[in-house]
Amino acid sequence: EAGVAQSPRYKIIEKRQSVAFWCNPISGHATLYWYQQILGQGPKLLIQFQNNGVVDDSQLPKDRFSAERLKGVDSTLKIQPAKLEDSAVYLCASSLEWRGGLNEQFFGPGTRLTVL
């Protein structure tokens, strides 16, 4: 079974530039998550999708971050404009469904973003 795919694996940009990350979840997984992991910290949930709909985006900085999941499959996360503090690894995860967190999440390799 193919895992969660993410691209790019690495990205270096200047502050105030824009950047987009792509995620392809495991086939058949209805729930998709985007996390931000700053060096030395645990992952922080940014947004959770259930099929096409947003379940939780309470920690997404909506003035600069946006995410979409078209057709309930692939997802993109965008930052516009980027700030220095956005330097982190952005992880995508998927699970079969979201039922009070009972399903384990499968994580992609992440995209390491460096903002200069």
Add this chain to the structure above:
Amino acid sequence: SQQGEEDPQALSIQEGENATMNCSYKTSINNLQWYRQNSGRGLVHLILIRSNEREKHSGRLRVTLDTSKKSSSLLITASRAADTASYFCATDAPNQNFVFGPGTRLSVLP
């Protein structure tokens, strides 16, 4: 606010020894999960324990949950160099989505 906090922050042991990591949380939970993260395999789910369970086993892993103390522990027995990684607890709580703790960095020395 941080829901789960792992303790210790870092742990070094010799191969063959047991490693114990603890996780404390602040509010009632639906379940608690443990994940491992290393450079080779990324973030991987280890075990899930529900709020009405007290102990679960998976291979060399043993997880306990004490809801009265709002704490969980992860025990790795007979550790191997390949167990070197960061270990995170993650909580699912009512009206609060999935929250990871800051992690415990485990080093298993040959």
